Amino acid sequence: DAGVIQSPRHEVTEMGQEVTLRCKPISGHNSLFWYRQTMMRGLELLIYFNNNVPIDDSGMPEDRFSAKMPNASFSTLKIQPSEPRDSAVYFCASSLLVAETQYFGPGTRLLVL
């Protein structure tokens, strides 16, 4: 079992550039979550999907952030334009719809200069 796969693992970009983070959930899982971890705010939920449908995006900071899940095996989180305050570690997690436990990917460490 490959676990949740995220790419890239590290991303350094300049302010104003578009950033796309990618996630492949565990096969068979039908819930997918995007989290952001910062020193100030800890681990916070940005958005989650059930069966590829966005359910709750109230954690998305602003319109610069968008997330998609075109199919059960792939999701993206896009930031356009990126700002230095977006620098954080972004985690993707997946779970079975009826299960409690979420399985996390290794994260993408984003640095916006």
Add this chain to the structure above:
Amino acid sequence: DQQVKQNSPSLSVQEGRISILNCDYTNSMFDYFLWYKKYPAEGPTFLISISSIKDKNEDGRFTVFLNKSAKHLSLHIVPSQPGDSAVYFCAARSGSARQLTFGSGTQLTVLP
């Protein structure tokens, strides 16, 4: 407003002794609680959980206690091992909601 609070950012314990990590919550609707462990450069991994219908759940060296009246839970690790050194996150969920609310984490260091 933090609904899940871990007031101790760090904890150091001697190998072989007990580690006690604490977590408080304010939302009385939370009915399921989880502990995750996180090593540097890795994602959090699930450790143990407890439903609000229980007050204790044990898995090997790890035991979680829940005190609903105090809105408090704790994770006990006995005996502590150097490999337990990590950041521990408390998380909570309410009803049929899928999302978890996480605490800010406690860095546990187990000294050999």
